[in-house]
Amino acid sequence: MRIALFFSLILLAGSVVAQNTTLTGKITDKKTKEALFGVNIVLDDNSGGTTNDKGIFEIAVKPGRHTVNFFYIGYKKESRTIFVRPGESIEQNISLEAEAQLISEIVVSAGKYEQKLSDVIVSMEVIKSTSLENTNTFDMDQAINQVPGVDVVDDQPSIRGGSGYSYGAGSRVLLLVDDLPVLSADAGDPKWNFLPVENVSQIEILKGASSVLYGSSALNGVINVRTAFPGELPKTKVSVYNGIYMNPARASLRWREGTQPLFVGTNVFHSRQIGNLDLVVGGHMFSNDGYRENENEERARINMNIRYRDKKVKGLAYGINTNLMGVDKNDFFLWQNADSGGYRQNPDGMVHTKGIRFNTDPFITYFDDKDNRHSLKTRCLYYENNLPEDTMKNSRSTLYYMDYQFQKKFVKQQVMTLGYTTAYGDVRSFLFNNHYSTNIAIYAQLDWKYKKLNVSGGLRGEYFKIDREESKSVIDGDTIKDLPVQPVFRLGTSYELAKYTFLRASYGQGYRFPSIAEKYISTNLSLLKIFPNPKLKAETGWSGEIGIKQGFKVSNWNGYIDVAGFWQEYREMMEFTFGFYDPETFKKLDPSDSADLVIIGLNGFEALGFQSINVGRAKITGIDMTITGAGTLFGLPATLLAGYTFTNPIDLNQDSTKSTNERILKYRYYHSAKADLEVRYNNISIGASMLYRSNMINIDEAFEGSLFGGSSGPELLPGLKEYRAKHNKGYIVFDFRLAYNLTEYSRLTISCKNILNAEYMGRPGDIGAPRNVSLQYSFNF
Known part of the structure; x- marks a missing residue:
């Protein structure tokens, strides 16, 4: 009897095994034929799986019709009906077609996972690598400056007016x-200039607080x-370019005799x-004579990305x-004067720097058996600045930076993200003295999608200290001393209100801890000093x-x-502020106070300068509009990006610091x-761009007169x-470009920036570049 039962169990197990069947296949892009990694395969019984890095999938399927x-994401949905018999293995090779709608572009930055642009809950812009190539971009900020709602003023990025000019210290936009x-x-x-323009897939810009x-x-x-x-096919791109700066329109600004300044890269x-x-390898060399006196640059860069997909561990x-x-x-900082010296460097503001920039980023990514993603990203970022004079x-x-992230995707299009971040900064400097900073944070976010509705929510807690001084928690403007x-x-x-119509609303908090430079810098700027402020607090908003x-x-x-109305508020906003300061205690001095006036009189210029202080509250409201399209213009293929931004940046302080408009x-x-x-005709493409900014309303009062007030005296x-x-x-500044495809693999481009030779100013004392023309030859294969 026992022997019969034993053989019966063997036969039953064999029957079950015989009924198991497998669905396998490979999924590729219909146009490029490249394998697609991470495609979701879902059966009618909610079972399924995903493709590996080779585009291959293997799923256990029950017998019957399915x-x-x-x-x-970014591709049209495909469906297949299959009928499987017990013990049969079925192969289904699928080619997916990319969605033609620009609204279906794939982005990652908004939620740290791939999403359609239309599903993102905040305003977001995308710059493709072709845009950098077509416009002969040699510094990344040139491309960023063409994005609606985003400005870069003398290297300081600002989104929707959130930042002004901070003298090269601190940033409210995280790069x-x-x-x-x-x-x-x-x-x-x-x-x-450290960012690898030679190796860019795309640039994603999130507008609004993103600190979670x-x-x-x-912030x-x-x-x-x-x-x-x-991809599966090797790719090589080489481009060389040479350019020349033309004379400015105003004859008095011309400072160079003989040959015109050049740039080559x-x-x-x-x-x-x-x-x-x-394997990815990139390289870049650039030499720039500069369009201003005593402003030039030589640089060389090499970069490499290596990733190995383990054969043994799936x-x-x-x-x-x-x-x-x-x-x-x-670097150019101060002009000599507004007339013949507009492009001439004030010798007191000259800064000659020889620097080294280096980062190395080891990383690990692992998808476990349940398709959960574990990601460990690390970075060592080293900057060295040497001033020979x-x-x-x-x-x-x-x-030193490390971010671990766990991400789980649920069957019903829910994504949970958990993360832990730590960072350690080590600074060695005579300007700031030696300091270190420590950052530790945990964060969580849940993205939930149900039919046409997307909801995203997240929390973050972050600990920060410089040396032994811990930052204090600030909630709704109130400091909680016991919570660091x-x-x-x-x-x-x-x-999704209707097909291709998406309504969104979002609220996000942000913060920025002061940089070591803002708290501890002590140096001179021409006649002025830059004072440290060890008591500087974090700003929130x-x-x-x-x-x-x-x-x-x-x-x-x-x-x-895309049309968005926005509202931003900040507390304890940090700004470099001109005034009188005690050279010993760094306290801000009030000339109307008799005791402070004595200190000012005893120290003179030694008490005059800038200091980063918490100026108080601010509110910025406005409207941001963008249109992006591709189609035909007069029967010719064309692409368009345009936008308009209105901002109303209000200082909410009752006692504003001195400025030209309080x-x-x-x-x-x-x-x-x-x-x-941009419009294309056969092998020719013609493009033009425009940038308009209204007048700069308000600047530091110190820049517009005598340093001690009145009509006479030294001026900065x-x-x-x-x-x-x-x-x-x-x-208004207009740029123009003309490109011709010499062969299938090579292209010649002429770019003319500031074609009308407009004279314009970014920050005070910084007149922009005159008309410049460049010739670029690129070879791709």
């Missing part, structure tokens, strides 16, 4: 490369540069797959990204918006129109508009008051 759905920060550990400022996922410095938004990894990029190894990939640059440059201002800063952790919250939703994104397909055009935040504009149009920027009275009426 409907199999293939989902991939990332592949989700990792590249702001320096000392000044917390962006180094645009990204932490400090994301005003995020700029995330995503580098490229190779080379970009190289190569990517390929070698078995399971992904779902495991690891690698390292690196970028190394050497730079030798003279003033070695007492040499500095070195190192940032800053909490922030975000919540947003989007709803929030942003809210209501927006609508309307996709359209009219005749041969498809694209979208109610308006400094270094802001009411109106800005930008547009770019001689002639600026008269210059602004004549020229501060807003400006």
